[in-house]
Amino acid sequence: MSGDKTGMVAEMPEDDGAALHLAGMALPDVVLRATDGTMVDLRDGGLAVVYAYPRTSPADGKALAGWDEIPGARGCTPQSCAFRDHFAELRELGVDRVFGLSTQTTEYQMEAVERLHLPFPLLSDHLLHFTSALRLPTFEAGGLVLMKRLTMIIEAGRIRHVFYPVFPPQQNAQAVIEWLRAGKAGLSTG
Template sequence: MAKNLYMLPEGLPEPENDGACDHLQGMALPSVERVSTSGETVDLSRHKGLAVVFFYPMTGKPERPPMIGWNKIPGARGCTTQCCAFRDRYPEFQRLGVEVFGVSAQPLEEQRDAVERLRLNYTLLNDSDLKLAKALDLPTFEYESDYYIKRLTLLIEDGVIRKVYYPVFPPHRNPTDILGELRS
């Protein structure tokens, strides 16, 4: 039976708030240029208006076997479901004048594959060198000698972090929670 990347398995460990993002709210984003999946360079510190920037470890690939132990890492599983949830709710963000960006440390070609395969209608930014994550002092974790950004979401306005969502669980509810807050 093929794995369903859009559904989370039961019994995943929930991530806990370890305080690793407490310093972010109110911070001006540092000027760090990132290459997007569309080939453009984006500097979030220069973004005008509201934007949601969600950081995630990595999207899965259906042809790859499950990563051993990945489901045991609190908050690691759910990147594809979160990306698809933002895809499905993206028109609502647009109607509110809010741009959406996804950021991961995955190689750019894997991000481009995810955009095509998942039919994502927003931009992914590449942080494979973790330059943005380090500049923001974001929490990361190591898995098989690679570093991944822990799942978190930032609401930014004119380059300043207005709200931090951390930890994010379950990931597919993240866009719905943000939209609810934006509308109230």
């Protein structure tokens, strides 16, 4: 159990094995809309870190009914802020691109980018094409299909490493940095 900025106690999500198939997978031919106005193909470019998160709360801070009872749901803002705060360090470690990824629309995500001062774009998979193609772990809340929190290290169009489940969310960026520093080779999950 871990407290977040709201003072709520978050329960650690269970490792349900829903991401075991991802390490080593080639990325699908799916282009995602980014909050900076570009269309992003994650197969392009060098080393990328993509953290998938369920959703950011609206500016008024109202969470979905029952949100606090869903293990691993709370913590999207602290996770995004941690990647923001460690962005320069990730770049120094050879990461070419950092993205947040959710099933929210780009328009919804743009508010979070501005409010949180993110130096990287968020990607929208609101049509669930990318999520479905990779069989990313999801859950439903408030009538919405949302991604379970995970982070992928992508290189040369393949998923090199997967962090799943991610808990606590605010320590995810540091875990990625430690993994990159360790120079882990090969494909693994963890």
